[in-house]
Amino acid sequence: MQNTVPDDDVQMDLLAREVRLRAKGDAIVFVSGNFNVLHTGHLRLLRFASSLGGRLVVGVLPDGQEGATIRQATRIRDVKAIGAVHEVVALREPAESFIFRLRPETVVKGREYQDVYNIEQEIVSSYGGKLIFSSGEARLYSSELMSPDLGRGTTPEIAKPIDFLERNRFRITDLVEIIEAFRDLSVVAIGDLIIDEYINCDPLGMSREDPTLVVTPVESRRFVGGAGIVAAHAKALGASVTFISVAGQDEAARFAQDELSARGVALNLLTDTTRPTTLKQRFRASGKTLLRVNHLRQGSINPDLQARLNKMGAAALETADILLFSDFNYGCLPQPVVDHLSARARDLGILMAADSQASSQMSDVSRFRGMSLITPTEHEARLAMRDEEAGLIMIADRLQRAADAENVVVTLGGEGVLIFSPGGGAHHTDRLPAFNRSPRDVAGAGDSFFTCTAMALRVGADIWQAAYLGSLAAAWQVSHVGNTPMPAAELLREVSQPLVRMHESRP
DSSP, rough: OOOHHHHHHHHHHHHHHHHHHHHHTOOOOEEOOOOOOOOOOHHHHHHHHHTTTEEEEEOOTTTTTTTOOHHHHHHHHHHTTBOOOOOEEEOSSHHHHHHHHHSSSEEEEEEEGGSSOOHHHHHHHHHOEEEEEEEOOOSSOOSTOOOTBBBBBBOBBBBBBHHHHHHHOOOTTTHHHHHHHHHGGEEEEEEOEEEEEEEEEEEEOOOOOSSOOEEEEEEEEEEEHHHHHHHHHEEEEEEEEEEEEEEEHHHHHHHHHHHHTTOOOEEEEETTTOOOOOOEEEEEETTEEEEEHHHHOOOOHHHHHHHHHHHHHHHTTTTOOOHHHHOOOOSSSSSSHHHHHHHHHHHOOOEEEEEEOOSSOOOOOOGGGOOSSEOOOHHHHHHHHOSSSSSSHHHHHHHHHHHHOOOOEEEEEEGGGEEOOTTTSSOOEEEEEBBBBSHHHHHHHHHHHHHHHHHHHHHTTTEEEHHHHHHHHHHTTTTTTTOOOOHHHHHHHHHSSSOOOOOOOOO
16 A cells, blocks of 8 residues: 555544544445546446445545546535535545545445456455445436535525515614624523434336336435424524423434534433434425425323423523424423423513424414414414414404414415514504515425524514514525524625515505
């Protein structure tokens, strides 16, 4: 093997150890090469390597290596864009030298190397690894593991309305001070933890036996959702955050712990061995969701867990500025817990906000009494009032009275939001249109709106300013696939963009 200078030896040893640590016990599949211009052969090879399971690590050979004609940084960037690749490493030495340090369980090379001498063979044999030769399948799938949409966004097409600012007598620049004040907040978020898994598929066609769409899963990616993403949103916006929830004793819970801890969220998870951590899978093809599969168990947590949740929540509230209830009605927030923590927050003068979601499950947001903000969808508001016929403003009025809420904002998807605030100024009701008219994925829009609006209220914004900021956060969110927390810097950037006079119909 070719020698390297001592500094490179140290760096490569350190890199190998870090790669192994990030694998967290998973088997490593290793592929290396120049990857000058990614082509069909590369994609087929990497697709095959990914299918072997474990963590796919790709080593990109250094500049100056024979055949390397493009800068290593550029080649690394291109390989990172391949969805099946878990990690890309910049090599400073021949691939076989790094294999000796890393000791991957499997090394994959193209089939063209099968009948020639391979120095990797003696290395992997020395520690019990495997060297596999394959060039992948001849057929190239349409997506080819490329999934640049997951967790990433396009440049948002956000249009900020002017009329609303004029009606409610504030300037767009007034919002800057509000955003900057987020960093002084201490937030407690409590509610159901959900893991969202996006499974990218290639559509193969229709089954010949029955009219069923047939797909092949290509790659998947998980995101923290539910109340967990509310906590992550608050942290990304600058607050210090404590998240309290209940989870199963499973891999999904461990994923949530790792992800939220990495984001800087203080995590307090109680374990319920009788239920799994809620996992929601979305099977997608060609940028569209084909099917959703939910793995969950509904029903309230047992009295012992309720008592422990009350104790944990009360302790966290001692130093909090705001309490966010994020309820998906899967049993984490039974009424005794809501009542106990609400009473404690009220005694401490803490602002409270609640979002209680209903899609396939039942919900009643009016059970969260005395909130400064509740943000139901129209369906959730009507469900709480058991009324499908009355006008929406009448529903909002009745809901505000039933819940004794300070502000009710009814979220209307592509139609924006309806704001109902008896104490909100000269008029009680106003409407904001959706700021982003070309959403890529609406998942998470309500969570980002709820979190940002509540935080704005706590730092002194009125409901009109707060809802405007929440709408901006939601508009940025829907430009991304997957529920992705919005950094405060991005919100500030959106505030600084030009205003657009757009048609706004008043309620």
